[in-house]
């Protein structure tokens with residue numbers, strides 16, 4: 001079966017699929033989509049939202065659906081996660097973390113190699129409408145870091161060495177992919193324990209943040 005993943009390097013939902021692909025050792029063709037390219041995703045699934053997985057019989061959105069589709073042996077137990085009693089609580093933890101991470105990382109993501117001058121301006125315009133000027137986001141970094149801190153501490157307490165478990169699982173991918181983008185923020189530092197945890201997930205998932213971008217050069 002031939003698989004192509006359309007993704008943005010910086011997007012946490014795309015990162016979670018790339019981590020899952022790496023963990024499951026599934027071969028795929030990587031296509032980093034320029035952020036201002038509306039046509040490619042719209043042609044594939046009818047909307048501008050990544051990640052998109054194109055397979056032999058079609059193309060699909062939604063990171064968790066994609067992971068479930070790829071995980072033929074149910075190693076990551078997506079169904080178990082979706083129906084677990086802690087699902088809502090965990091998703092709300094992710095969304096809280098995600099919001100702070102976006103505010104901290106967006107002003108730096110636009111200077112990573114996946115952006116061109118035009119896609120940077122497109123991203124800036126779109127995101128500033130929602131979050132306000134990026135210069136203000138940078139000025140308010142401390143607020144976002146302070147907001148994030150209790151959530152990171154909570155996760156850290158639950159590492160055993162994986163999230164609430166002695167075994168690696170889907171939740172580790174979901175946490176690591178949401179936090180990974182913070183590595184581009186020069187003023188932010190993970191605690192040693194959190195850094196070691198993220199690095200261990202990276203190894204387990206054969207993950208390399210910009211590899212998919214540079215391998216296309």
Ligand SMILES: N[C@@H](CCC(=O)N[C@@H](CS)C(=O)NCC(=O)O)C(=O)O
Nearest residue numbers: 011012013048049050051062063064
């Ligand atoms: N629920 C979706 C969320 C994906 C998502 O929010 N993707 C963002 C990028 S991080 C996107 O493509 N947004 C459209 C845009 O920013 O133009 C999933 O899990 O795949």
